[in-house]
Amino acid sequence: MPLETEARAELRALLDGLRPDDGDLLEALHRIHHRYGHISREAMEVVAERLRLTPAHVYGATTYYADFRTTPPPPVTVAWCSGPACRLRNANGIRAAFEAVFDCALGEDSPDGRVAFTLGQCNGTCEQAPQVWLQERVVGKLTAARAVELARALREGEDPETLGWPDDASGDGAGG
Numbered sequence: 001m002p003l004e005t006e007a008r009a010e011l012r013a014l015l016d017g018l019r020p021d022d023g024d025l026l027e028a029l030h031r032i033h034h035r036y037g038h039i040s041r042e043a044m045e046v047v048a049e050r051l052r053l054t055p056a057h058v059y060g061a062t063t064y065y066a067d068f069r070t071t072p073p074p075p076v077t078v079a080w081c082s083g084p085a086c087r088l089r090n091a092n093g094i095r096a097a098f099e100a101v102f103d104c105a106l107g108e109d110s111p112d113g114r115v116a117f118t119l120g121q122c123n124g125t126c127e128q129a130p131q132v133w134l135q136e137r138v139v140g141k142l143t144a145a146r147a148v149e150l151a152r153a154l155r156e157g158e159d160p161e162t163l164g165w166p167d168d169a170s171g172d173g174a175g176g
């Protein structure tokens with residue numbers, strides 16, 4: 001029986017109300033992922049105990065879904081919108097630009113561990129297409145050149161809160 005630590009107690013509390021067996025397994029994994037940004041081995045053990053499943057079963061479910069991370073996320077997340085309005089406005093070119101500068105494919109972390117490049121779905125802000133979400137903030141009306149600029153700044157360690165462009169940034173007005 002593993003030692004009861006503060007972390008395990010917190011995980012247990014998070015799973016309150018869930019019933020044994022795998023009917024609530026996905027809900028359990030979502031709750032943990034939402035809270036911690038990933039599902040650690042210890043969290044999988046607690047889920048297995050709480051739902052009376054084998055650790056292997058929980059591990060299998062966790063790793064089956066691409067949305068679940070098993071390691072802590074990098075400090076910066078860029079989510080690429082795969083929706084139709086963005087695709088019509090060169091979202092694939094934007095994606096290629098980010099992948100080239102981040103040196104990783106969509107769904108991976110940059111090798112320096114600074115940035116997670118993830119898949120996003122349309123959230124209804126299509127007037128900003130094509131767009132990404134930088135730390136969940138819309139950065140829209142991107143061009144491939146702007147995507148490269150943004151990606152480089154992030155890899156150089158610039159604060160993501162200071163990056164991006166105003167809603168009406170549509171390509172002019174930089175003034176040289």
Ligand code: FES
Nearest residue numbers: 083085086122126
């Ligand atoms: S299609 Fe990208 S925000 Fe709607």
